[in-house]
Amino acid sequence: MTPDDLIRSYVDDVARLLPRGQRRDVAFELRTLLADELAAKAAETGRPADEEMARELVLAFGRPADAAARFHPVLTIVDPADSRRFLRLTLIGMALIWLLGLMDTVLRHPVASASDLPGVLGILWTGAGVGALWWPGLLVVCFAAGAWLRRNRPERAAWKPRRTDRDRISRFGYLAAVAAAVCGLLVLFNPATLLDYFYGGRAAPGAYQALALDEDFLRHRAPWLVAVMTLHLGLYAVLVVRGRRQPLTRRIDIGLTLVMCGVLTWLLPGGDIFAAEPTDQTVKGVIVLIVVGSLADAALKARRELRRAAYLPAA
Structure with a gap:
């Protein structure tokens, strides 16, 4: 594969990830940019451009998805600033659901001997184990709604001070x-x-x-x-x-x-x-x-x- 073919293949993969209206202009801009950088690198090393040099260039430029994100804003479902809280709530919620499922399963199906344990674990897994997956899905919807609100209604999502005296009771x-x-x-x-x-x-x-x-x-x-x-x-x-x-x-x-x-x-x-x-x-x-x-x-x-x-x- 020639250097031009390799660059063209990379640019095509990037363009496929962009909206149709942007593909032609971005592909032309990116192909020109990579060709100029490849020519500069060949002049710097003092040898003709080859496939290996072109491959190193496009790999350094990033995955096609990363390159496409530079030309078009990516769809963010969970804001990076919320990722730690999302993970914490996901783990806590699923742990609580599994704990509730475990207690309910043990109450409904007491373990009288070791032979009963596999059956109880199977009931637990098919019940609360798999069923708990609804919680991460609900969190994704809630966090996505929050991210949309912050982007489109910044005044409603603005920071507000909490009450100063939290120890006073009703x-x-x-x-x-x-x-x-x-x-x-x-x-x-x-x-x-x-x-x-x-x-x-x-x-x-x-x-x-x-x-x-x-x-x-x-x-x-x-x-x-x-x-x-x-x-x-x-x-x-x-x-x-x-x-x-x-x-x-x-x-x-x-x-x-x-x-x-x-x-x-x-x-x-x-x-x-x-x-x-x-x-x-x-x-x-x-x-x-x-x-x-x-x-x-x-x-x-x-x-x-x-x-x-x-x-x-x-x-």
Whole structure:
């Protein structure tokens, strides 16, 4: 292959990657540029241009896709500045989906022996394993929409300062959370009151049986759950009085959240929570979601605490 043929082949590959309206002009410009550079290189080395010299020239110029990008803006789906955050969210999201899938699979298909493990892993892979791929696709769409917004509506994507005092809390919001938690505990340990409230004491006997708690749970495991929730509600009461978070209360909150996740996780394989199996399975599924969400919240709070410690000036 002659040097001219090699350059022509390279230019054709570049032109094919460009819009039709630009191909002719860019091909002529690029062919002229490469021919001039090849002639200058031949004059510098003192020998005629050959195929090897032309190959070195086009390889140094870059792949055809890279060369085409210099003449025409590339379509950017995820902005380079967002690539690290995109990767982090992708890994965290897929890990959470796989964790939820693992817990759900183990609850629905308990591993009684080593022979059951391959079947459970197969169910996990065909379910949450492959199913988790929807998350990266959703992120691509969201990040692409954000990139389009920044390019076409820069005023809407302009930087805005965050609120300076992040430790100030909403007393009303925390009081509402405490009230909701207390009501939830009362309903959990006496669900008949909820049915009586809505049905005036005329609910079907099956409804009462569906919400009946397991006796073993009430005797051995429920006290631990109540104790941890009481500690958490006490912390919220302190925050309501003070009106703001402090380093100690932030760290206690993270610790209590982890303890609560540990207790809830301990409840799952420890036996039935409700006497009726459908209710018990539904509640355990909700507990899995609560544990995963609480762990994610604790991880974000711990990360924020580490950042605060890194930003504080040395004593």
